[in-house]
Amino acid sequence: MTDVPHLSLHVPEPAVRPGGQPDFSNVKIPKAGSVPRPPVDVASEDIRDLAYSIIRVLNRDGEAVGPWAGLLSDEDLLTGLRNMMKLRAFDARMLMAQRQGKTSFYMQHLGEEAVSCAFRKALVKGDMNFPTYRQAGLLIADDYPMVEMMNQIFSNEADPLRGRQLPIMYSSKEHGFFTISGNLATQYVQAVGWAMASAIRNDTKIAAAWIGDGSTAESDFHSALVFASTYKAPVILNIVNNQWAISTFQGIARGGSGTFAARGLGFGIPALRVDGNDYLAVYAVAKWAAERARQNLGPTLIEYVTYRVGAHSTSDDPSAYRPKTESEAWPLGDPVLRLKKHLIVRGVWSEERHAQTEAEILDEVIQAQKEAESHGTLHAGGKPSVRDIFEGVYAEMPAHIRRQRQKAGY
Amino acid sequence: MARMTMIEAVRSAMDVSMGRDENVVVFGEDVGYFGGVFRCTQGLQAKYGKTRCFDAPINESGILGTAIGMAAYGLKPCIEIQFADYMYPAYDQITQEAARIRYRSNGDFTCPIVVRMPTGGGIFGGQTHSQSPEALFTHVCGLKVIVPSNPYDAKGLLIAAIEDPDPVMFLEPKRLYNGPFDGHHERPVTPWSKHDLGEVPEGHYTIPIGKAEIRRPGNAVTVIAYGTMVHVALAAAEETGIDAEVIDLRSLLPLDLDTIVQSVRKTGRCVVVHEATLTSGFGGEVVSLVQEHCFYNLEAPVVRVTGWDTPYPHAQEWDYFPGPARVGRALKEVMEG
Numbered sequence: 170m171t172d173v174p175h176l177s178l179h180v181p182e183p184a185v186r187p188g189g190q191p192d193f194s195n196v197k198i199p200k201a202g203s204v205p206r207p208p209v210d211v212a213s214e215d216i217r218d219l220a221y222s223i224i225r226v227l228n229r230d231g232e233a234v235g236p237w238a239g240l241l242s243d244e245d246l247l248t249g250l251r252n253m254m255k256l257r258a259f260d261a262r263m264l265m266a267q268r269q270g271k272t273s274f275y276m277q278h279l280g281e282e283a284v285s286c287a288f289r290k291a292l293v294k295g296d297m298n299f300p301t302y303r304q305a306g307l308l309i310a311d312d313y314p315m316v317e318m319m320n321q322i323f324s325n326e327a328d329p330l331r332g333r334q335l336p337i338m339y340s341s342k343e344h345g346f347f348t349i350s351g352n353l354a355t356q357y358v359q360a361v362g363w364a365m366a367s368a369i370r371n372d373t374k375i376a377a378a379w380i381g382d383g384s385t386a387e388s389d390f391h392s393a394l395v396f397a398s399t400y401k402a403p404v405i406l407n408i409v410n411n412q413w414a415i416s417t418f419q420g421i422a423r424g425g426s427g428t429f430a431a432r433g434l435g436f437g438i439p440a441l442r443v444d445g446n447d448y449l450a451v452y453a454v455a456k457w458a459a460e461r462a463r464q465n466l467g468p469t470l471i472e473y474v475t476y477r478v479g480a481h482s483t484s485d486d487p488s489a490y491r492p493k494t495e496s497e498a499w500p501l502g503d504p505v506l507r508l509k510k511h512l513i514v515r516g517v518w519s520e521e522r523h524a525q526t527e528a529e530i531l532d533e534v535i536q537a538q539k540e541a542e543s544h545g546t547l548h549a550g551g552k553p554s555v556r557d558i559f560e561g562v563y564a565e566m567p568a569h570i571r572r573q574r575q576k577a578g579y
Numbered sequence: 580m581a582r583m584t585m586i587e588a589v590r591s592a593m594d595v596s597m598g599r600d601e602n603v604v605v606f607g608e609d610v611g612y613f614g615g616v617f618r619c620t621q622g623l624q625a626k627y628g629k630t631r632c633f634d635a636p637i638n639e640s641g642i643l644g645t646a647i648g649m650a651a652y653g654l655k656p657c658i659e660i661q662f663a664d665y666m667y668p669a670y671d672q673i674t675q676e677a678a679r680i681r682y683r684s685n686g687d688f689t690c691p692i693v694v695r696m697p698t699g700g701g702i703f704g705g706q707t708h709s710q711s712p713e714a715l716f717t718h719v720c721g722l723k724v725i726v727p728s729n730p731y732d733a734k735g736l737l738i739a740a741i742e743d744p745d746p747v748m749f750l751e752p753k754r755l756y757n758g759p760f761d762g763h764h765e766r767p768v769t770p771w772s773k774h775d776l777g778e779v780p781e782g783h784y785t786i787p788i789g790k791a792e793i794r795r796p797g798n799a800v801t802v803i804a805y806g807t808m809v810h811v812a813l814a815a816a817e818e819t820g821i822d823a824e825v826i827d828l829r830s831l832l833p834l835d836l837d838t839i840v841q842s843v844r845k846t847g848r849c850v851v852v853h854e855a856t857l858t859s860g861f862g863g864e865v866v867s868l869v870q871e872h873c874f875y876n877l878e879a880p881v882v883r884v885t886g887w888d889t890p891y892p893h894a895q896e897w898d899y900f901p902g903p904a905r906v907g908r909a910l911k912e913v914m915e916g
Contacts, residue, residue: 333683342687361644362651363652
């Protein structure tokens with residue numbers, strides 16, 4: 170027994186901490202256009218490489234290149250840019266509103282706008298997203314009214330959720346946006362169930378599940394993959410890898426698996442990794458996965474490689490755990506600037522038009538905010554009734570809750 | 580009418596519901612081809628096809644999670660958790676998802692699911708096949724919780740649960756599956772075929788959720804019970820000769836407070852009985868409501884008879900199970916009090 174070595178526990182650490190030089194040399198970035206586009210009926214074992222590479226369309230010069238390019242028209246792309254700009258402007262205004270005390274909490278998308286905005290375009294009316302708290306682009310890109318979003322954020326008298334939910338936990342069946350839980354990963358497996366139901370009823374609709382890099386460690390993530398794999402559910406399993414789960418770097422959840430996408434391979438689920446800051450690449454990959462689902466070929470796992478530029482939420486300060494300049498060093502750039510550049514290269518956009526659009530959007534957001542604020546903000550003006558606390562727990566209010574409502578004076 | 584065991588009654592409820600509504604789907608561990616370890620789903624896959632009744636992976640959070648997604652789509656999943664003891668991995672999905680989807684989305688999405696689970700002891704199942712976790716569900720707003728005590732109720736309540744627009748936890752006392760067990764484990768099993776409530780209509784009927792039933796009218800003391808303990812309480816009343824009024828709650832959430840209050844105001848004495856552990860058990864809630872609404876009618880302190888505050892033992896099962904002798908002693912105690 171004398172030669173038996175003593176064990177030691179491995180605890181992963183990010184490459185750099187505050188004070189250090191940002192370093193993304195471990196993020197291998199393949200050239201745009203270099204990853205092949207397989208047929209949608211490909212077997213997962215034949216595209217294992219795609220779970221370790223990064224599908225990219227936009228190159229450094231702003232050109233769309235390779236087999237995943239050429240799917241979107243000028244008009245599509247201009248709309249896409251506008252959606253991302255709108256989401257960014259919306260976020261900026263709502264962050265400010267939170268700082269002004271008009272709501273308790275906010276979560277922004279800075280740097281991740283392409284993921285939800287481009288993905289939405291790959292779905293059709295009737296499909297259902299099971300989003301996390303950082304996919305409001307799904308609503309913006311589907312023209313959900315910003316005023317409604319703000320009413321929810323302000324928990325005012327016009328809040329469609331009657332003040333019951335944390336800000337940004339939207340719900341809109343009509344816009345294919347399942348009620349956000351706030352708990353992590355629980356909805357990933359629900360999306361699989363929704364997709365199974367669509368298949369059970371021989372419908373044509375598909376579902377999309379959403380999760381962050383950190384939450385893939387939850388058992389519900391694995392449950393979702395088991396069920397999706399077993400029943401070949403028509404679902405797109407999205408993982409948004411924005412590098413940070415609050416203060417925890419993605420290596421803590423990823424462990425030894427190399428990439429998050431690679432988790433799909435053990436389940437026989439085709440898995441792709443995509444440049445999450447490339448609007449064209451996100452759309453192309455989402456479209457590929459949606460086609461697979463619609464042809465009853467089953468689930469696809471997609472890892473969007475992106476970077477959370479802002480804080481996790483208004484309750485977070487990232488300077489405590491990562492270098493302040495890390496976002497500037499992020500090698501995949503800014504999704505808005507990259508699409509803008511591409512549109513200029515295409516000859517359909519200019520700096521002037523961009524600036525003008527930015528101003529128009531800001532105006533639109535401010536107008537929406539004025540309207541929303543006329544219905545109140547968290548601590549001022551119109552608010553949901555105390556009665557709303559007691560309504561809607563059940564379809565029909567049981568006697569014990571009615572007694573409690575009366576006790577509360579309503 | 581037909582003679583049915585509780586297993587057959589539960590199966591008949593699912594059969595009738597699946598026949599009437601193609602949105603009703605049934606799944607869980609071993610429930611498809613084989614028909615469930617207690618055979619409650621036997622024949623349903625053959626009759627309705629394997630996309631309406633199918634086997635699930637051994638993953639309770641996945642079973643609940645997918646059922647919630649299916650319900651959001653518009654199906655009405657009636658799922659089986661093989662033993663109530665196995666539901667814990669699904670507890671997050673039940674409490675924070677199923678129970679709150681209507682509320683948090685203001686009715687934009689709803690969750691009409693039924694979660695069936697064999698519950699309780701009496702079959703030498705040890706600590707992982709004997710639990711009664713009903714209080715873990717009654718503490719969750721947004722759920723309904725049902726514990727039937729006989730085949731007639733089981734069928735009518737299960738159909739009502741499947742048709743209910745909200746999530747229903749349906750706890751089936753497994754010791755009652757084959758007969759009205761009164762706690763006398765040393766005696767031969769009495770089959771449901773010899774019991775009035777084993778007489779079950781073959782077609783569709785419902786029993787309203789939230790209505791208790793008086794199983795034995797009496798004037799001396801009110802015994803509040805549900806599931807297996809209803810039969811134990813009836814035996815205790817018989818054996819002690821105490822004129823107890825035995826209430827079968829049937830539905831714990833919502834609770835039929837009126838029936839309880841009316842009875843205790845009449846008798847002035849109350850014993851609350853359940854198989855689950857004592858501390859923070861559902862009995863605590865019942866006792867609290869009784870003192871709140873009947874304090875000035877009470878002639879004696881309310882007494883609880885429950886499982887001990889220990890895990891459910893294997894070899895000592897009958898020392899753990901609150902049988903008719905213990906209930907009988909409690910009846911005498913409140914009569915003397």
